[in-house]
Amino acid sequence: MSTPDETSEKLQYLMMAALDGGLNTKEQAEFEALLQADERARLEFETLKRNQNSMKNLKLTEPTPEFWDAWNQQLFTRIERGAGWVLFTLGALVVLLYGAWMMLEELLADPELAWWLKAAVVMLVTGTLILLVSLVRERWFLHKQERYKNIIR
């Protein structure tokens, strides 16, 4: 004799096979017997069948033919510009860091500048660095936790 769990699993299997056209003659007879004995299962099956039929009357909305030309053009433009942006960003970062370092050196070496202003500049730079490191660390942590990061097959 089957346990309730086994019967439920069997019914689920037969129901899915019936909906997807995968029942053989023996299973068909078994499924019909089960539905006759279980009114709730019969109602559930009928509803699922109707939902399936309703879905079969739908299609994914197609974009216009011109859409694909634009899509193609955009893709290759994005690839081309991608490399440009990486170089631009790296270059800009180096130039900005160098500029900031030069400015800081000059400011701290200036004997006419008040000590409290120098301290404020040091605090500003240190704070920015801490925020930057924290942001990079957070990004790195999120990247490590990313479920699909290993996209190499």
Add this chain to the structure above:
Amino acid sequence: MMNAEATEIRPEVVSRLKNGDKSAFQEVVSRLQKQVYYHALIVVRSHEDAADISQRAFIALWENRARIDSTRPLYPWLYTVLKRLSLNLLRDAGRRPFDRLDDRPAWLSPASDEPGPQQQLERSEQAKLLSRCLGKLNPGDREMLVLREIEGLSYAELSEWLQIPKGTVMSRLYMARKRLKKELEEAGYEYP
């Protein structure tokens, strides 16, 4: 519209792509662009976002071409990237069912034109309600249902595309169908 056969790319083309051959990349793009686009559309339910996501998946393919294994099917690789990008987009934008997507062009529509205006209207209303209820499901359930019921993918194809065992396809499909039934009942759906 979508079928597993159409996603098969010859290993020779993948090898050329691996070596940075742009014509091989173009060949892959022209073979897979619609599949990738429609797959993204099912998850994000917006044409604009699907266009962006599908392009980003191909950009990732080009940028990571050297890491591709040319002996294995390419589509599951692209699918993994696509799924990550789509889920990230949904998460970042905080997009949930019934959000501003209602104002966008429909992602689902009636499959055929009905003869009379009354029937057309009914089909159109039915399509809207089903779209909305499918939109309330989680992306995995929605993907499973649309690929099976609308796109007609077999269990074997679903198993290959979604990278899950065949038995899991059946149980996930069962749960997805039950959840859609619940959503439709809650929305007061009247069966034809």
